[in-house]
Amino acid sequence: MSQSALTVYVLGSGTSHGVPMIACDCAVCTSADPRDKRTRPSVLIRRGDARLLVDTSPELRLQCLANDVRRVDAVLFTHHHIDHLAGLDDIRRFNWMQQAELPCFGQSATLERLRAMFAYVFEDEPDYPSAKPRLTLHAIDGPFEAAGVPVTPIPLLHGKLPVLGFRVGGFAYCTDVSEIPAASWPLLEGLDVLILDALRHRPHPTHFNLEQAVDHARKIGARQTFFTHIAHELGHEETNRSLPAGMALAYDGQVIEVEGRRANCE
Numbered sequence: 249m250s251q252s253a254l255t256v257y258v259l260g261s262g263t264s265h266g267v268p269m270i271a272c273d274c275a276v277c278t279s280a281d282p283r284d285k286r287t288r289p290s291v292l293i294r295r296g297d298a299r300l301l302v303d304t305s306p307e308l309r310l311q312c313l314a315n316d317v318r319r320v321d322a323v324l325f326t327h328h329h330i331d332h333l334a335g336l337d338d339i340r341r342f343n344w345m346q347q348a349e350l351p352c353f354g355q356s357a358t359l360e361r362l363r364a365m366f367a368y369v370f371e372d373e374p375d376y377p378s379a380k381p382r383l384t385l386h387a388i389d390g391p392f393e394a395a396g397v398p399v400t401p402i403p404l405l406h407g408k409l410p411v412l413g414f415r416v417g418g419f420a421y422c423t424d425v426s427e428i429p430a431a432s433w434p435l436l437e438g439l440d441v442l443i444l445d446a447l448r449h450r451p452h453p454t455h456f457n458l459e460q461a462v463d464h465a466r467k468i469g470a471r472q473t474f475f476t477h478i479a480h481e482l483g484h485e486e487t488n489r490s491l492p493a494g495m496a497l498a499y500d501g502q503v504i505e506v507e508g509r510r511a512n513c514e
């Protein structure tokens with residue numbers, strides 16, 4: 249087995265407002281540390297030549313430029329909240345470069361909302377034949393393959409909203425979560441790397457705070473856990489000093505090498 253079966257690019261590690269927030273003068277929003285600059289949450293998972301984009305954040309174009317993303321083979325949607333969707337139109341560039349429609353995967357409820365929120369994408373407007381993203385929507389309710397890569401959806405609760413995390417090999421991405429249902433725990437066993445929601449110190453109705461995230465990360469027991477969807481209350485350096493070994497805040501531009509699970513699992 250290769251040393252790094254997957255590479256994960258953290259395109260965005262921030263909460264829905266981004267960090268810095270508009271017109272905030274707090275220590276984190278005015279920090280000179282580049283790891284305190286957080287765009288909205290998204291990752292790109294690369295396995296071999298296949299590149300899976302998770303969510304299309306409002307900063308997708310800037311994230312692709314910053315991380316030199318030149319190809320996307322599929323998009324996986326965690327849920328329909330706008331901080332995970334607003335960059336959908338930037339998919340046009342990949343349609344053009346790859347001369348192909350882009351397959352998109354999500355729960356049927358997510359895809360339904362996506363169709364409503366981006367109605368123009370799915371309407372016939374002959375005046376603009378090439379100016380819209382070209383997508384094929386695939387509803388998922390269990391393990392599936394995207395661009396030849398096996399993906400396991402992980403049902404999570406984001407407040408009362410059912411959302412998905414995604415597992416690929418030894419990696420799982422669980423953003424926007426406040427509860428992990430009992431049936432999903434086995435899907436998180438034997439992880440090399442976990443990326444998990446950790447909004448801030450104070451509790452929140454639809455996100456883990458840092459304390460809950462650390463607690464869940466301990467129980468899940470990945471070799472390495474990184475936290476994402478981070479608000480401006482958590483400074484990178486200071487927060488990392490307080491975290492247990494094997495846990496750290498993610499940051500925009502971070503590149504994470506993920507070991508394959510045992511050879512017979514890949």
Ligand SMILES: [Zn+2]
Nearest residue numbers: 272274277480
């Ligand atoms: Zn601030």
Ligand SMILES: [Zn+2]
Nearest residue numbers: 327329406424
């Ligand atoms: Zn959300």
Ligand SMILES: [Zn+2]
Nearest residue numbers: 264329331424
């Ligand atoms: Zn979110």
